[in-house]
Every structure is written in structure tokens, then in C-alpha cells.
Amino acid sequence: MNMNNPAQKILIVTAVAAERDAVLRGLGNTDTFEVIFAGVGPAAAASGTARTLAGGSYKLVISAGIGGGFAGVAEIESLVIANRIIAADLGSETRDGFLSVDELGFGSSVISSPAEQVRQLTAALQAAGLPAVTGPILTVSTTTGTRESAEVLLSRVPGAAAEGMEGFGAAQAAADAGLPALEIRAISNRVGPRDRDAWKIPQALQKLEAACSILTEVFT
Numbered sequence: 001m002n003m004n005n006p007a008q009k010i011l012i013v014t015a016v017a018a019e020r021d022a023v024l025r026g027l028g029n030t031d032t033f034e035v036i037f038a039g040v041g042p043a044a045a046a047s048g049t050a051r052t053l054a055g056g057s058y059k060l061v062i063s064a065g066i067g068g069g070f071a072g073v074a075e076i077e078s079l080v081i082a083n084r085i086i087a088a089d090l091g092s093e094t095r096d097g098f099l100s101v102d103e104l105g106f107g108s109s110v111i112s113s114p115a116e117q118v119r120q121l122t123a124a125l126q127a128a129g130l131p132a133v134t135g136p137i138l139t140v141s142t143t144t145g146t147r148e149s150a151e152v153l154l155s156r157v158p159g160a161a162a163e164g165m166e167g168f169g170a171a172q173a174a175a176d177a178g179l180p181a182l183e184i185r186a187i188s189n190r191v192g193p194r195d196r197d198a199w200k201i202p203q204a205l206q207k208l209e210a211a212c213s214i215l216t217e218v219f220t
């Protein structure tokens, strides 16, 4: 990865247009970044990321959007930067518990983000008055809706910070293209019992926009 190559762009992948628009508002006018929305879920994220990467020259992929925060780690309206992007439900259920694809010998459910880029981004956010939590961000295909499910996920990934539905898909497509990936989530809700009325999506989109306003100083 040559982050100093101005000829290569950074691809930011969101799920929906509202997230893309928030990212674009934050970025302002830039030639370094290309922003797409690829759809909800890991398959859509992987497909949209791979299709876009195939048509250009890129040096980094960033999965960005709103997400759920784990209690005591990432509160609503906070920011989370992934140090690891984890497909938390990729594996097999057994009578003795969950076996990940790693444990099954079928591949990896964990993609680590480049530590130096995570450090630079987190430091820049801190300096901008936008402190971010760094920790594992889980990718699931079903938004967690009960305390029990949240506890199961935490037993699989102790210290998990946030949950989304696209990060691992985008990161896997990036890895297949030989590229590193980051994931940024602005927390709209708590991971746990479903309480739709408690979601703060507009506020999370505003925080996502603010976070993206510092990306050009970090990555160009």
C-alpha cells in the first residue's frame, strides 16, 4: 500500500444514499475520495466494492455509516474506528456453541485494519474534538434486537465496540484486491433490545459528516 500515491483514490463505501450524502458533505470538494452507496448487508457491500475497485485505481477502502454501539464501550452519537473488522456470525451453530469459519478451517472472519492509519485517523479526530473509540466492529446480517443476542456476540468477541452490516463485505473485497480497509461507524443506537424509537439516525449522520470532514487532512 502506497498511501502517498496521488494517482490512486480512496473508496468510501456506505450502505444507503443518506450515509453517502453525509460523507460527501463532510469531505467537501476532493479528488482523493470516491464515495458510493452499495446497499445494506455484507453481500451488497462486497459486490459494490469489488465492482468499483475493478474500474479504477485505489489505495484504501473505508466502510462508513451508522452503527450500533455496545453498552459501556460506544455510546449513542459517538464514533468508532475499527482496529479489527469481524464477520461475527460467519460460522456454524453447534449444540456446544458457535464455531467461526476460522475454527472450522474454512477461512477467516477477521480483517485487521492498518494500525498506522487507524492511529492517524483517531488522533486527527481527537484533535478536532471528535474523540473516537477504537475497537472491533462486528459485521452481522441481522441487526441485533435482544439483550441475549448482544451477550452472545460479546462472548464471541470480547471488547466489541460496535455493530454494522457492511464492514466485512467491503473489507473482504478490498483484501481480494490487495488493499487495506478501515471502518468508521457513527453510533445511532445501542446494540441490544430493539427500541426503534430510541434510534438517533439524524444525529449519527451529523457525526458521520463531522468525522469525514477531517479525512482529507489525514489521507491526502
Ligand SMILES: O=C(O)c1cccc(C(=O)CC[C@H]2O[C@@H](n3cnc4c(=O)[nH]cnc43)[C@H](O)[C@@H]2O)c1
Residues within 6 Å of the ligand: 015, 016, 040, 041, 065, 066, 067, 068, 069, 140, 142, 143, 144, 163, 164, 165, 166, 188, 189, 190, 191, 194, 196
Ligand atoms: O429494526 C428497525 O426498525 C430498523 C429501523 C431502521 C434501521 C434498521 C437497520 O437495521 C439499519 C441497518 C443499517 O444501519 C446500520 N446499522 C445501524 N445500527 C445498527 C445495528 O445496531 N446493528 C447493525 N447494523 C446497524 C447497518 O450497517 C445497516 O446499513 C432497523
